[in-house]
Amino acid sequence: MIERVNPPELGKPSGYSHAVAVNTADAERIVFLAGQTALNDENKIVGDGVVEQFEKALGNLLAALRGAGGEPKDLVSVTIYIVDMDDYKAHAREIGSVWRALVGTEYPAMAGIGVSRLWDVEALVEVQGFAAVPMNRGQEDPKHTNGISG
Template identity: 35%
Template structure:
């Protein structure tokens, strides 16, 4: 059975989607962008700051689902500029210091609300 995950500790969905959905075994998050829970978009900030906010949002959603960053199995990172990979990766590493999950990083033309990064995850319950 599908469970809808929602928390005020991450930005509200800006469209027809849930912050995350879960089954008995897995949690699937929506992509998290550098939007604060208060609605401030950090699109003008450096990519490391944007990455940190996106990962803080991701962590808040996972916490609401009853799991943590250590439970993440797979992450997909979308970068508006693939040249930002190294700066994103430095910040990303601080959230997954041991046994990091599998990850894909993809360069894209555009992200919602002018974001430089969007991050989604699948976690084990």
């Protein structure tokens, strides 16, 4: 079964879903997480620099994951699209601190890809990923179904 997950705390998506979950035969949901930028709930880019935008983008990715019943430890792959690779690398320690504060010290398979621009011209970074979420987690929680559309 495929579920499209659009948590109410994220801006209403247009042309994409914040997350798509697929139930597998071995009791896991594979959750595909749309690329998230530093959009606030009014779909406006926030944050002046790459660190602030990374924190918001990663927070948005984790909100989509939570909406699908997942936790940061369920992330299995993350791709970061970066407009200015030199700026990103110059702030790598701060970005690493943001990661550890929001996700912890476990790291999924990751890639950083330099791009010339993102959908929103003000966006400096976009974070995309997927996760493997145990099926029994969150199923009894009535909040789990909030924002799920199919």
